[in-house]
Amino acid sequence: MKKVIKQLEERNLDGLFLVDYANIRYMSGFTNADSYILITKEKQYFLTDYRYSEQAEKECKGFEVITVDREEKPLxxxxxEIADSTGLKNIGFEENHIVFQLLEKLRGAMPRIEFVPTNGIVESLRYIKTNKEIDYIQTAASIADKAFDQILDTLKPGMTELEAAWKLETFMREFGADSSAFQTILISGQKTSLPHGIPSRKKIEKGDLVTIDFGALVEGYRSDMTRTIVVGKPDEKQKKIYAIIQEAQEQGLQSARAGRTGKEVNEEVMKIISGYGYIEFAGKGLGHGVGLDIHELPFMNKTCGDELKENCVVTIEPGIYIPYWGGVRIEDIIAVKNGPCKVLxxxxxxxxxI
Ligand SMILES: [Mn+2]
Known part of the structure; x- marks a missing residue:
């Protein structure tokens, strides 16, 4: 909170209004939904409704919890009233998260107050993880590892993608996940050329590549991993593409360390794919940060200058996607270190x- 208030001072802001679920959770510890935070330099307000007020009182230490009754008084x-009683002249809002309708209501209700777009104030704090956050992500990643091991024994030709995805999610829950970290991608055959294909009623067949991109959720923190396997014996092209991605992914793990930019790491990985003549089929992004959100700072791609820092958690996930043939992606989640990264x-x- 002190760091946020310092940023408000630097930006000449009297207050900051938060709507984003992950930013609200990060700042307050609140683990549920449909709430707002107003940060002022003197005091912090947690605005919720009757469904969550008891929970908020317990979880949000350091906040004044206000239960908003919309029938009586709109948000x-x-x-x-808070702005008037505390003399706020302006309030920052999250330009990439707020709903337009809500912003219009706020501006309409208080013409005296300037609402100022901001971007990334809380996200900049979430950028580097604490040891506790990394522990949660490590737990989630280990649950996913165990579930992957089980799905290898379970997945059989004739099973649909949806059935296999459900089995995988069941295993994660059995091994202690709160839920899946995101909608599981488990796709087969030609469909593996779709980087984010959706599991369907398509049956998994002999000769198919199967791309499995999934993660577990633990205490609000997410893991993210992809493996590509083959049903039966791989053919020469499958082996060749797989070997390129395996080499590229290994390079990514070597290259990712504190002080380097996502752009630099991406370049070194793409150089390998390029050397084999497959750059036109390579995925555009190499990886992304993971934490309370499945995709968060820092990002690693051609245009992203985000610098990797010690204890950033990011993915390394190069892929080759050939339309109407298929694709291969290998993804690990890592904690960035000053030396070699820690693979989670x-x-x-x-x-x-299989
Ligand atoms: Mn990912």
Whole structure:
């Protein structure tokens, strides 16, 4: 909170209004939904409704919890009263998260107050993880590893993608996940050329590549891992593409360390794919930060200058996607270090045939 208030001072802001679920959770510890935070330099307000007020009182230490009863007084009226009583002249809002309709209501209710777009104030704090956050992500990654090991024994030709995805999610829950970290990608055959294909009623067949991109959720923190396997014996092209991605992914793990930019790491990985003549089929992004959100800072791609710092948690996930043939992606989740990174996902990476 002190760091946020310091940023408000630097930006000449009297207050900051938060709507984003992950930013609200990060600042307050609140683990539920549909709430707002108003940060002022003197005091912090947590605005929620009757469904969550008891929970908020317990979880949000250091906040004054205000239960908004919309029948009595709309949210913007409650904020106006706080602004008036504390003499706020302006309030920052999250330009990439706020709903337009809510912003219009706020501006309409308090013409005296300037609402100022901001971007990334809380995100900049979430950029580097604490040891506790890394522990949660490590736990989630280890649950995913165990579930992957089980799905290798369970997945059989004739099963649909949806059935296999459900089995995988069941295993994660059995091993202690709160839920899946995101909608599981488990796609097969030609469909693996879709980087984010959706599991369907398509049956998994002999000869198919199967791309499995999934993660577990633990205490609000997410893991993210991808493995590509083959049903039966791989053919020569499958082996060749897989070997390129395996080499590229290994390079990514070597290159990712504190002080380097996502752009530099991406370049070194793409150089390998380029050397084999497959750059036109390479995925555009190499990786992304992971934490309370599945995709957060820093990002690693051609245009991203985000610098990797000690204890950033990011993915390294190069892929080759050939339309109407298929694709291969290998993804690990890592904690960035000053030296070699710490790989949090530990499932095998040689081409597995089931
Ligand atoms: Mn990912």
């Amino acid at each position: 913007e009226q409650v904020i106006l 996902s530990n499932s095998p990476k040689e081409l597995i045939s």
